[in-house]
Amino acid sequence: MRTRLLAIGLLLPAVAASLVFVYGFIAWTGYASLTGWNQIRRLRNFLPDFPLVGLDNYRSLFSTPRFWPNDVVNNAVFTVGFVALCLAVGLLLAVLLDQRIRGEAFFRNLFLLPMSLSFVVTGTIWSWILNPNTGINQLLDPLGLGAFRHTLLGLPFLSPLWQVLDALHVNIVRPGLTADPRAALGTIVIAAAWQMSGFVMAMFLAGLRGISDEIREAARMDGASEVQIYRHILIPLLRPVLVSVVVLLGYVSLKIFDLVFVTTRGGPGVSSDVPSIFLFDSAFKSNQWGLGAAVAVVMLLATAVVVLPYLRWQLHQEQRG
Amino acid sequence: MSAARSSARGRRRVTLRPSRLLIYGLLVLFAIGFLVPVYVAVVGSFKTLREVNTTSIWTLPASLDLGAWRSALVPPLQNSGGIASGLINSLTMTIPAVIVSSIWGSINGYVLSKWRFPGADAVFALLLFGMFIPYQAILIPLVNLLEQLGLYDSLAGLAITHIVYGIPITTLIFRNYYASIPSDLIEAARVDGAGLVAIYRRIILPLSVPGFVVVGIWQFTNIWNEFLFAVTLTSAPSSQPVTVALQNLAGSFAALYNVQMAGALISALPTLLVYVLLSRYFIRGLLAGSLKG
Numbered sequence: 001m002r003t004r005l006l007a008i009g010l011l012l013p014a015v016a017a018s019l020v021f022v023y024g025f026i027a028w029t030g031y032a033s034l035t036g037w038n039q040i041r042r043l044r045n046f047l048p049d050f051p052l053v054g055l056d057n058y059r060s061l062f063s064t065p066r067f068w069p070n071d072v073v074n075n076a077v078f079t080v081g082f083v084a085l086c087l088a089v090g091l092l093l094a095v096l097l098d099q100r101i102r103g104e105a106f107f108r109n110l111f112l113l114p115m116s117l118s119f120v121v122t123g124t125i126w127s128w129i130l131n132p133n134t135g136i137n138q139l140l141d142p143l144g145l146g147a148f149r150h151t152l153l154g155l156p157f158l159s160p161l162w163q164v165l166d167a168l169h170v171n172i173v174r175p176g177l178t179a180d181p182r183a184a185l186g187t188i189v190i191a192a193a194w195q196m197s198g199f200v201m202a203m204f205l206a207g208l209r210g211i212s213d214e215i216r217e218a219a220r221m222d223g224a225s226e227v228q229i230y231r232h233i234l235i236p237l238l239r240p241v242l243v244s245v246v247v248l249l250g251y252v253s254l255k256i257f258d259l260v261f262v263t264t265r266g267g268p269g270v271s272s273d274v275p276s277i278f279l280f281d282s283a284f285k286s287n288q289w290g291l292g293a294a295v296a297v298v299m300l301l302a303t304a305v306v307v308l309p310y311l312r313w314q315l316h317q318e319q320r321g
Numbered sequence: 322m323s324a325a326r327s328s329a330r331g332r333r334r335v336t337l338r339p340s341r342l343l344i345y346g347l348l349v350l351f352a353i354g355f356l357v358p359v360y361v362a363v364v365g366s367f368k369t370l371r372e373v374n375t376t377s378i379w380t381l382p383a384s385l386d387l388g389a390w391r392s393a394l395v396p397p398l399q400n401s402g403g404i405a406s407g408l409i410n411s412l413t414m415t416i417p418a419v420i421v422s423s424i425w426g427s428i429n430g431y432v433l434s435k436w437r438f439p440g441a442d443a444v445f446a447l448l449l450f451g452m453f454i455p456y457q458a459i460l461i462p463l464v465n466l467l468e469q470l471g472l473y474d475s476l477a478g479l480a481i482t483h484i485v486y487g488i489p490i491t492t493l494i495f496r497n498y499y500a501s502i503p504s505d506l507i508e509a510a511r512v513d514g515a516g517l518v519a520i521y522r523r524i525i526l527p528l529s530v531p532g533f534v535v536v537g538i539w540q541f542t543n544i545w546n547e548f549l550f551a552v553t554l555t556s557a558p559s560s561q562p563v564t565v566a567l568q569n570l571a572g573s574f575a576a577l578y579n580v581q582m583a584g585a586l587i588s589a590l591p592t593l594l595v596y597v598l599l600s601r602y603f604i605r606g607l608l609a610g611s612l613k614g
Contacts, residue, residue, distance in 0.1 A: 003436065003516060003517050004436070004438050006516075006517050006518075007432045007436040007438055007517060008438060010428055010429075010432050010517075011429060011432055011433070011444060013425075014425065014429050014448060014488050014492065015444060015447065015448070017485050017488060018447060018448050018450075018451055018488065018489075021451075021459065021463070021485045021486070022450065022451040022454065022459065024462075025458070025459035025462040025463060026454070026458050026459060028461075028462040029458055029459065029461055029462060032461060032462070042468065043465050043468075043469075046465070046466065046469065048465075089351075092347075093348075093351060096344055096347055096348050096351075097348075099341075099344050101344070101345075101348065107348055107351075107352060109597075109600050110352055110355055110356070111351070111352075111355055112596075112600070112603075112604065112607075113355070113359075113593075113596065114355070114358075115596075115603075115607065116542055116589075116592045116593055116595070116596035116603065117546065117589050117592065117593070118545070118546030118547075118548065118564050118588070118589070118592075119546070119548065120546070120548050120564040120567050120568055120588075121546075121567065121585045121588060121589045122358070124567060124568075124571050124581055124582075124584070124585045125358045125361060125362050125582065125585055126358060127571075128361065128365070128378055128578050128581070128582075129357065129358060129361055129378070134377065134378055134578070135378065138377045138378075138379060139377075139379050194355065194358065199607060202604055202607055202608065203608065206608055226340075251453060251455075254455060255455035255456070255457060257457075257548070257549050258548035258549065258564070261548070261552075261568070262568055262571065276455075276457055276549075279457055279460075280553070283460075283461060284553055289461060292461060293461055295457070296455075296457045296458045296460065296461065297458070299455045299457050299458060300454060300455060300457075300458040303453065303454065303455050307453040311446070311449065311450065311453060315442070315445075315446055315449075319442065
């Protein structure tokens with residue numbers, strides 16, 4: 001009994017910290033988002049001592065075109081593009097490295113290397129590569145990329161596609177790259193995928209290594225080709241890994257801040273702006289704290305929709321397994 | 322590189338199937354693609370001011386000029402920041418935060434995996450949730466609290482922040498790690514009359530070294546690379562971590578990519594070094610950080 005009290009006592013600081021810094025602060029943010037705290041004055045108490053204004057902050061948030069629809073759509077588009085690109089590259093690399101490769105450790109460590117960097121470093125370097133005047137264009141235009149782009153963009157049957165991509169700010173065929181509102185968001189997706197694809201690779205590779213060779217052997221005996229084995233047997237078996245990866249990438253993507261801040265800072269105009277930048281500008285630059293808190297609540301809800309079912313699933317699985 | 326690899330393979334196996342060639346070809350292609358930013362950063366950092374103005378970011382420097390590295394560390398212009406102070410600030414803040422959050426996580430993980438009490442799973446879930454919130458959701462009250470406590474714009478405030486929000490991940494990794502230590506070992510020690518603290522000190526802690534390496538690397542990398550807290554909880558260069566210093570450098574030297582690249586490399590060096598030396602543990606942390614995977 002004494003031991004049990006001691007055990008609980010040892011956990012108490014962490015529980016208390018969590019109750020204050022996570023749950024308490026979320027409630028605090030929720031409360032602040034309902035107040036008219038949209039001026040410079042610093043708070044004198046621990047709670048915002050401003051009159052409640054109901055949902056006014058949310059109303060003004062969703063009638064600000066920069067936030068709605070622009071930032072919300074941008075973040076959704078970024079998330080889809082980022083997750084899809086990371087999955088494609090990461091899964092391909094994992095399957096390639098799973099082929100009893102010489103130098104596997106070298107390749108694996110190289111593809112994971114960007115994970116050890118900050119988004120600020122990644123953004124600083126990539127913003128030069130993706131700058132239309134100094135970067136990738138200078139390298140590839142002499143090789144005919146410029147002309148190829150021009151041809152692609154001129155193809156009549158592709159023009160509906162370009163219109164959609166232009167509108168979503170992800171048409172990286174446009175030579176303007178970070179300086180072109182029609183491409184800016186797409187360029188950030190590339191830099192982000194460079195950083196995070198290795199993570200997907202590592203997760204899938206670990207998953208593949210966890211599948212017993214007997215399963216592969218049995219499929220080979222049945223006459224399945226290597227490609228078929230991956231498509232119909234191994235990759236379906238990795239569904240739990242896939243779910244984890246998608247949720248974790250989604251979590252990274254829905255709160256993305258530093259990479260956008262460093263590469264384009266949301267520009268040109270607001271073409272690559274996302275809610276986290278909007279929050280930073282409204283709260284920390286313009287003292288619109290109530291409005292900023294409303295953005296934070298929206299971001300939290302968006303993340304919770306992705307993360308909570310996943311957490312429940314993981315914890316359930318753990319109890320069963 | 323590809324030719325060397327293929328011939329090395331050819332010696333071992335006589336037949337070189339086209340599919341193998343395709344696999345290696347793709348891997349080498351991706352490797353080159355992944356190295357492009359590394360190339361740009363390294364090459365650019367050794368260029369002189371003159372070369373920055375006359376050459377593209379893709380050309381090699383004429384010589385290994387260290388001027389950009391010096392300017393990145395301590396810019397010649399006054400009040401333009403510099404990476405040097407950022408490096409020191411980051412070290413000052415990161416090291417205590419890593420140590421405290423690792424030990425704290427170890428204790429939590431130990432209790433949650435070896436001294437389970439009714440509701441332990443609920444407590445774990447409660448703690449874990451903190452790992453999956455966007456920190457924007459707690460940022461405004463955090464700034465306010467640190468201001469009230471006089472810890473805004475201080476390295477202590479940042480360190481405390483990183484410790485508190487590091488609890489979920491360090492607890493998670495240690496809990497999973499300790500789950501692999503056989504409970505028989507604990508039981509035997511209990512029969513011998515050892516208590517919770519004694520078992521931790523005599524059995525768990527000596528077995529925890531790899532766990533501490535994994536958690537330590539994970540925390541070090543994350544705290545070192547963090548930007549959102551860094552940019553919102555500090556305002557003076559004297560308390561700005563290296564990520565903010567680099568961002569400021571990019572602002573004040575908008576046109577000089579040599580200085581920016583040198584700055585990026587310097588600020589990445591500590592985590593890169595840890596990664597290169599201990600990549601095995603880094604990968605373990607990566608996988609452990611995503612729950613059961």
